[in-house]
Amino acid sequence: MKPCALNGGTVVTLRDLFYATPARLKFLRTDRAEMQSISEVIKRLAMAEPSVGFTLRDVSDGKDRVTFRADPCSGDLFDALRGRMGQVMGAEFTDNALSIDAEREGFRLTGLAALPTYSRGSSVAQHLFVNGRPVQDRLLHGALRGAYADFLSRERHPAVALFVDCDPHKVDVNVHPAKSEVRFRDPGIVRGLIVSALRHALAEAGHRASTTVAGATLGAMRPEPQPAAAPRVYQMDRPSQGALSSAWRAQAPAPQPYTPSAPQPTSGFAEFSRDYSGRVDVVEEPEQPAEALPLGAARGQVHENYIIAQTADGVVIVDQHAAHERLVYEKLKRQMAERGVPAQALLIPEIVEFSADDLSRLLSVADELSRMGLTVEPFGGGAVAVRETPAILGEVNAKALLNDILDELADYGSSQLVQEKIEAILSRVACHGSIRSGRRMRAEEMNALLREMEATPHSGQCNHGRPTYVELKLSDIERLFGRT
Incomplete structure (x- = not known):
């Protein structure tokens, strides 16, 4: 065995997985479910390495279909990370995520954390990494829950992609057979780092809310249905200025003499303007316009x-x-x-x-x-x-x-x-x-x-x-x- 040059990078091919252990084949789920699990593993690996490109192909049944693709991202740490998270988690997440970068006593926390108004009904959008390895750790999830406890109800979950980096001697990665759980030598430091960093970032965001709120509002608006025979009037079909002036003169009321003893009755919108108007009249202009x-x-x-x-x-x-x-x-x-x-x-x-x-x-x-x-x-x-x-x-x-x-x-x-x-x-x-x-x-x-x-x-x-x-x-x- 010797090194071999390859233009396409590293290619991993899986075949005959259960050749030696055919009994485990009975515990597999459907092909669709297993492919989804494989895709999740590749996506987590892609999050950990933004500078590396990943392509997942499904060649079963003689077909060659790309199920996931993430091109390499360049730039500094957060530019590359935002680019990769946009490929994996979607542009809405990166648009509503805050950059996290904090350090305490040999532990560094980096990543992206979404605004509270960009929350989910489950924890599927929570991705945590320790020294580049994806983990599902109760300590880290508990710290994440504590950081957002003041902003989200118990049935809502934040969306994050956080990376904890430290000296390998400060963390034990052999707690779980699949290495999905870790044990820190100083868990209190890690928990305090996560809680304080996230709360500080959320405080700096001020009054900012998720852009998806406006998107949902606009999506709920629908134009009034028009009859099939009536064509839609666009801006270029509007009448000329001369025609508008003539129409305004024709619709203007005739002048009436002013009589103080007999006030004129009001109707339509005018009668609401006295007691029920919500209009705000600006009395004076401040030095800086409020707009x-x-x-x-x-x-x-x-x-x-x-x-x-x-x-x-x-x-x-x-x-x-x-x-x-x-x-x-x-x-x-x-x-x-x-x-x-x-x-x-x-x-x-x-x-x-x-x-x-x-x-x-x-x-x-x-x-x-x-x-x-x-x-x-x-x-x-x-x-x-x-x-x-x-x-x-x-x-x-x-x-x-x-x-x-x-x-x-x-x-x-x-x-x-x-x-x-x-x-x-x-x-x-x-x-x-x-x-x-x-x-x-x-x-x-x-x-x-x-x-x-x-x-x-x-x-x-x-x-x-x-x-x-x-x-x-x-x-x-x-x-x-x-x-x-």
Whole structure:
């Protein structure tokens, strides 16, 4: 055997896989399902090496069909990575993904993470790599879940492609026969790196929301059906300016003498303009036109719930209740972070028994629980004493709460349960304390809401991950009306 030059790179051919083990052939699924599994393996390899081209061919049944192709991507780290992810995960993912690049104590995290409003119903769009090897690790998935816990409900999952690189001596890759799981020497450092890097990137994104929201809005718009005999009128078929002037003069009302004692009755749209108009009249022009700001200037309110704002190149529609709910929620979180979580001391500490393993696992996170207002102390044997609980939670079943925390520790290596319960209450408080649907807002109130959204991180989605505003570009609106 000796090296051989080949223009096409490396070619891997699989044949007679079950020649020596024919019994395993019975456990195969359909050809379509097996081909899909093979394609997923190749796609994960392609994600790990953007500079290498991959082509997957299906030559079964005498056919030669390309099922997956990814051309080599050039450029710096993120240019090549975005190009490859666009080939594998689609352009929508790269358009709505944030670049991640962070390092801590010998561990480096790079990759792309999508905005919360670009979420999925399952975790199929989560791709994690350790030293270039694709893995399905509970610690990494738990850290990912913790980073997005404040922005997505439990049934929604973020889309990411993250790469963890470190010294091979700091990670054990022989935990699983298929090497799909790993074990870090310092798992806390890796988890903290992922959570802090993702939250920092999401905070820097500010009020940005996924572009797919606008795309879905435009896709829901349909032109009114036209009769078959009536041809569609395009811009070049419009009447001339002279014909329009004549029509305007013919339709103009005759002048009437002004009589103060007998006011003229109004009809049509004019009668709504007195009490029900949502129009905003600009009193004075600021130094910087509001239209030049990211969310523009408020131009009106419709259905007492949606603010219509004009930007330099489009229109923004804001859900006033969802937007203000997020603003109040972020304010409550800042106040709690500054003042700490108030704890309620129990008159009689609650004693809870655990096994030796569960006790060790629970006491390992006792300091973290204490910062969230839950104080547990060893009480001898396999028991712990619960001395304080978060005051905001009210009456707490300490045993059930600790058992749920242990379940999360076993599944993900960490627990965000107490923090999630506290933030869930803050979310409900924010919901009740925000601007309600059906309230009419003045022009200055609407513009103040828009300015606060621009200055507040995560204001592009509500507390449940839904968008708080939709931006429609003028070019897309003109396309709807056939003006382009």
